[in-house]
Amino acid sequence: MLSCCVVPDTRAHLPAQGVGVLIRSEDLLSGKYGKSGHFVRxxxxxxxxxxxxxAFLIQAAGTGGKGIVIATPDHVDVLRRRLGTAAVRVAWMDADAMLARFMVDGWPDAARFEATVGNAVAAACAGGATVHAFGEMVALLCARGAHDAALRLEALWNDLAQRQSFSLFCAYPWNAFPTPDLAHAFRRVCAEHDHACADTALDLAAAGDVDIDRVRLEQEVRALRSEVARYRDSDKALRRSERELADFVENAVEGLHRVGADGTILWANRAELQMLGYGWEEYVGHNIAEFHVDRPVIDDIVARLSRGDTLYDHPARLRCKDGSIRHVLIHSNGSFEEGQLRYTRCFTRDATERRERDLALRQRDRMLLGAPVAATLLMGPDFIFRLANRCYRDLVGRDGIEGQPLLQAFPEWRGGEIHHLLAQVHATGRAARAEELRVVWRDAAGGEHERFLKFSVEPLAVEEGEERGMIVVAVDVTEQVRTRQEIERAHAERAELLAELTAANRTKDEFLAMLGHELRNPLSPIVSALELIRLRGETGAERERGIIERQVQHLVRLVDDLLDVSRVTRGKVELKCERIELAQPLGKAVEMARPLLAQHRHHLDVEIEPGLVWEGDPMRLAQVVSNLLTNAARYTPPGGRVRLRARGEDDASVRLSVTDTGIGMTPELRAHVFDLFFQGQRNIDRAEGGLGIGLALVKNIVELHGGRVEAHSDGPGAGSEFVVLLPRRAPAACLAPDVAPARPASAAERRRVLLVDDNVDGADTLARLLAAHGHEVRVFHEPVAALAAVPAFLPDMAVLDIGLPVLDGYEMARRLRVLLDGHPCRLVALTGYGLDADRERSAEAGFDRHLVKPVNPDLVVRLVADVG
Structure with missing residues (x-):
């Protein structure tokens, strides 16, 4: 777009390009129009x-003049190339930069124009030089639609021309005035110039001036042509828009229809027909009321539209061709002419799925509100309480939380487990559970409440772009958790108590084992000495020897009972069964109890069914009956009566009973009489004595045989009866009985026996006993000397005490095996420790047998005889 310039004589300086020149340059330069001129092109x-x-700039140079160019950078480049090497003095200026220097709020400022453009022109005109000026500032203003500002700038140029002598040529593109509306602006531009011309060649009068009205006419013709062209383009665009609109409404995915004032359907698009399943002729031309299920609804719609109302999302039900019902939402308004309704425009949207979904949501909300457990509905990333039922509000002790974000209602939950769980479900879209979620919240008074909840968070299924939500269900399990915690604490206390009891029981067992060991050590030589007396046949002290034997046996039984405690509690008592007449073990039991009965001057009655046969451990049965007789003797005042009876109960069992006329039992005492270490009330002199073990052993031994024991009494002072019921056949757990007493060995049966025991009396008496049976015995009281004698002696059997000094029996057994170097030798442990753990340890050390003091002399003799 170009601005003012002086029109040169293009015929004289440029190749002919078909340009019609309206003003001759020689006329301009000759001064016909004055020394200066302001022309428009x-x-x-x-x-x-x-x-x-x-050419205009070159013409100025031809007369020694100067040029001024105020243009855009692109046009400056074009002009520099076209001037080439021509000797033209031109002042080059940037049009935008110059405008910026004198424009104020979009309007040319006269003072600033004078200070910039005026000074530049004055400098060029100094000395009377010819000046040809070209500028694009006015053209830039027109391009921006600022025609008034451009006219003002033209006037400033005219004012400048009154003070300075220069030629100014203006050029405007025709498209700067494209419409008839701009004809006024066009005329004002022409009025600001001395002369005007155009591209079209005109026949000029000989006198020479062009009628400016002809130029104005040409602008009007061009504007009309442009207007006609735009009209034709607009008409084409309108037709295209009409076709596109028709295609749009016909193929829109929303149902559309037009209804006449009388209710007749005038038109319907494809989506409307497909939604309801009708063909064109089945729908269009019919009254709209035929297709509405609810007549009052369509009547209301028609009435409102007739009044000029506009309907938005108005619900209705339409009947489809197949008889089904569609729930729809209607948007509609009317077209009126002179106040009369011509037709209505209707948009019909299928809302069946939406209605079903809304119905499901309402049912969900009703279910949550009526749920018997705490439930709430949270929406969005801030977990806003959309709904909270009564149970939930009661649980958290808070009303009015609907509409509040979670952390606004419960700021104390920020960063806690419940907040983390909700954030996890919202981020992943996967359900989450917590069985015992600890939750703390504050009430209105600031008090804290701790609860444990079974917490379930289920994300809601949402469509793309919809707000995410979660259903939270909480069940208060605080009481269950606290009950479980109490139980766990009780279990922990029980476990701690059990550990203490176990430790105490272990300490007790260790004490009993040590006690038994210390008691058995003196008993062992006594038993061996009695056996030696018997072997010698000495009869001078027969009565005294019998007393000693009975008392020793009593002591052994007490020690055995004492050490049987751990075996009783663990059911480790072993039975050695055989088939015998019941009178045999019962007779032994009477013999064992007779001293105590005689001491209390009791009368004993014994009634045993003749020939009564029984299978079981006779030694243990004698222990049972003797314990019952001893118990009766202890708890019956002197001179009382004790009766022992035995008979067959039936073909499968036998019945034993011990009855006394003693102090009797209360029901409370009877309930605990068979408990371990339980004893009835005793006097300070402990006349009734006992360890509280006897009856517990009775119960255990009887049950090992598959029987049962009962205690009966009519009360204090009425005496007591203990009844034992035993099966006739032996239980499956029975072992083989011990062999018969040993006989003296022959010369061929003599064995070498190494006996090591730090109990001198015990070792010596056992050695004499074995020697009396014909065996060679070497006795040592300390292990080092015994080991030194082994290579020369090479024993067939070694009887080793476990509790030896320097080296215990276990270590000595291991060293002995090495010294024997494969020589056959039976190793026998002889000790006062008789627990299962002691037997296991001796077996691990290499012992073949484990004997507990006081040892049965016959058993030792048999073991020696069995060697080899």
Missing amino acids: FYDDGDIVMDEVA
């Missing part, structure tokens, strides 16, 4: 005008 071809500007 209207054009279509910018390249031609640029050639004219270049």
Whole structure:
């Protein structure tokens, strides 16, 4: 777009390009129009005008003049190339930069214009030089639609021309005035110039001036042509828009229809017909009321539209061709002419799924509100309480939380487990559970409440772009958790108590084992000495020897009972069964109890069914009956009566009973009489004595045989009865009985026996006993000397005490095996420790047998005889 310039004589300086020149340059330069001139040029071809500007500048140089160019950078480059090497003095200026220097709020400021453009022109005109000026500032203002500002700038140029002598040529493109509306602006532009011209060649009068009205007419013709072209384009665009609109409404996915004032359907698009399943002729031309299920609804719609109302999302039900019902939402308004309704425009949206979904949501909300457990509905990333039922509000002790974000209602939950769980479900879309979620919240008074909840968070299924939500169900399990914690604490206390009891029981067992060991050590030589007396046949002290034997046996039984405690509690008592007449073990039991009965001057009655046969452990049965007789003797006042009876109960069992006329039992005492270490009330002199073990052993031994024991009494002072019921056949757990007493060995049966025991009496008496049976015995009281004698002696059997000094029996057994170097030798442990753990340890050390003091002399003799 070009601005003012002086029109050069293009015929004289440029190649002929078909340009019609309306004003001759010689006329301009000859002064016909004065020394200066202000001309306007209207054009279509910018390249031609640029050639004219270049020629215009060269013409100034031809008379020694100067040029001024105020243009855009692109046009400056074009002019520099076209001037080439021509000797033209030109002042080059940037049009935008110059405008910025004198424009104030979009309007040319006269003072600033004078200080910038005026000073530049004055400098060029100094000395009376010819000046040809070209500028694009006015063209830039027109391009921006600022025609008034451009006219003001033209006036400032005219004012400047009154003070300075220069030629100014203006050029405007025709498209700067494209419409008739701009004709006024066009005329004002022409009025600001001395002369006007255009591209079209005109026949000029000989006198020479062009009628400016002809130029104005040409602008009007061009504007009309442009207007006609735009009209034709608009008409084409309108037809295209009408076709596109028709295609749009016909193929829109929303149902559309038009209804006449009388209710007749005038038109319907494809989506409407497909939604309801009708063909064109089945729908269009019919009254709209035929397709509405609810007549009052369509009547209301028609009435409102007739009044000029606009309907938005109005619900209705339409009947489809197949008889089904569609729930729809209707948007509609009317077209009126002179106040009369012509037709209505209706948009019909299928809302069946939406209604079903809304119905499901309402049912969900009703279910949550009526749920018997705490439930709430949270929405969005801030977990806003959309709904909270009564149970939930009661649980958290808070009303009015609907509409509040979670952390606003419960700020104390920020960063806690419940907040983390909700954030996890919202982020992943996967359900989450917590069985015992600890939750703490504050009430209105600031008090804290701790609860444990079974917490379930289920994400809601949402469509793309919909707000995410979660259903939270909470069950208060605080009481269950606290009960479980109490139980766990009780279990922990029980476990701690059990550990203490176990430790105490172990300490007790260790004490009993040590006690038994210390008691058995003196008993062992006594038993061996009695056996030696018997072997010698000494009869001088037969009565005294019998007393000693009975008392020793009593002591052994007490020690055995004492050490049987751990075996009783663990059911480790072993039975050695055989088939015998019941009178045999019962007789032994009477013999064992007779001293105590005689001491209390009791009368004993014994009634045993003749020939009564029984299978079981006779030694243990004698222990049972003797314990019952001893118990009766202890708890019956002196001179009382004790009766022992035995008979067959039936073909499968036998019945034993011990009855006394003693102190009797209360029901409370009877309930605990068979408990371990339980004893009835005793006097300070402990006349009734006992360890509280006897009856517990009775119960255990009887049950090992598959029987049962009962205690009966009519009360204090009425005496007591203990009844034992035993099966006739032995239980499956029975072992083989011990062999018969040993006999003296022959010369061929003599064995070498190594006996090591730090109990001198015990070792010596056992050695004499074995020697009396014909065996060679070497006795040592300390292990080092015994080991030194082994290579020369090479024993067939070694009887080793476990509790030896320097080296215990276990270590000595291991060293003995090495010294024997494969020589056959039976190793026998002889000790006062008789627990299962002691037997296991001796077996691990290499012992073949484990004997507990006081040892049965016959058993030792048999073991020696069995060697080899």
